[in-house]
Amino acid sequence: MDTTSRTRPDDRRGRPTAAAFFDVEGTLLAAPDLAAATGPLGRLWHPPVLAALHGHAALGHLVVLVARAGATELAPITRDLAPDAVLCSRPEAPMIGQGKGYAARALLRECGILAARCYAYADEAADLPLLAEVGHPVVVGDDPVLLRHARRGNWRRLPAPSAERK
Template identity: 90%
Template sequence: MGWAWSVAMDTTRRPRPDDRPQRPTAAAFFDVEGTLLAAPDLAGATGPLGRLWHPPVLAALHGHAALGHLVVLVSPASAAELEPVVQHLAPDAVLCSRPRAPMIGQGKGYAARALLREHAILAARCYAYADEAADLPLLAEVGHPVVVGDDPVLLRHARRGNWRRLPAAESRPR
């Protein structure tokens, strides 16, 4: 299946080997740079992806996929820059930047809300994994936000909201 473009955001739907025709009842959003990958941006990441994965977040992604959750990658990168990650992980959807419509800050929250509405999924049943304060709008859209790393702004929210935490990704050579 090829790229499917939406008016509000760039998305893609890729079949997974375990794809079922039933409608998902939950979604899991994964910020890519610094969260799923131990790299601050995809443009500077070179070499095999295997060295860049953040193991606890990658394990969470596979766990959500096994539960039949809609797996969504979220990134300020373009669709072309994300293609190697998409090919490797085969997510259900990708929310990424397009010309004059960057996928950053509040845009991530709006895009997540639109995707949940499109799939009729309750936000309270959903998860989001992110590593920096700019991702707060994404984390605020779901019932189960997960802070990855030690961003002080996110840690304050995590303490107040009893959010789950995962360790920061190790910096790895590129």
């Protein structure tokens, strides 16, 4: 799949048995659009989501960034975080909506990881297909559509980025 890129060598012993998918815009970063983000990345990280990413990495989970942005725009983020994989937009295939769910499913199949053992973190209704692909969805913020799903499915929640970080 050419929307996936590996960003670090697999130096773990054995294969990962779980994955954690992190929507970038508005979830991992407080900025809803990377093109409009200015200043150092450190100010833009959403601390609870960044902590979750580091926690999953420490557990040996496959860490995957999922973004509407393209690979060039994501380069500073991938350099800082060194995820295992990146699912991002290409000119002919934007990474939005159902595309995020399809890409996540394809990556899990390729890696032989059961979706029931996986996590996804996202902030808006358009990310519902990504959240629906995993056994442990986490809603970030207060999108009303996602909150309804979270209440029905007993999904975890994390707070939205604070206004002064945006």
